[in-house]
Amino acid sequence: MTTTTPLLNPRTIALAHYAARAVLERVLARHDVTFQQSVTLRLAAVADGPVERDLIVGGVVDSLKIGAEEAGSVVDGLIAAQLLVPQEPSQVRITDAGRELYDTTSAATAPLTARVYADIPEEDLAVAGRVLTLITERANAELAALNS
Incomplete structure (x- = not known):
């Protein structure tokens, strides 16, 4: 029996996505962070300063293909957890605790990602x-x- 390399198709893309996401979610779970929260926190973490809340929500909607209400709820949850803080008039910024969490989860996933992409x-x-x-x-x- 010969094994052939499958063509890129929706199934192979989905399998790769969900396998990588499962690895990430295991790491995030150790820090009580969801995938949606991680995506949202990253948008604030990579910004140079406070970001318009609507831009964060829009980025989450675009990345995760979820509704604006659900994305806004994720932002609210990060504010409640003191990982983001509102800034006047309509901005949010990452807190020191949010930055530490982002840096910690990024550092924890980096070697896993390196092994997945190795060679x-x-x-x-x-x-x-x-x-x-x-x-x-x-x-x-x-x-x-x-x-x-």
């Missing part, structure tokens, strides 16, 4: 990146058409 040639990663970016753009266009 994959740079040119293969570049091709995969281009293909997945194109698929994302096309899927986002289809989603926008379905929503209009």
Whole structure:
């Protein structure tokens, strides 16, 4: 019996996504953080300072394909946990505790990610990146058409 490499298709993309996400969620669970909270906290962590709340919510909606109300609820939860703090007039910023949590979970996942991507040639990663970016753009266009 010969094993062939499967073509890139929705199933192979989903399997890779969910396998990597499961690894991340195990690390996040050790710190009582959900995947949605992690995505939201990252948006504040990589900003140069306070960020418009609507931009954070929009970034979460765009990344996770969830509704604005649900994304806003995640922001509210991070504020309640004192990982984000409101700034006037309509901004939020990451707190020291939020920064520490983000840095801790990032450091914990870095070696896992390195092992997952180890020994994959740079040119293969570049091709995969281009293909997945194109698929994302096309899927986002289809989603926008379905929503209009």
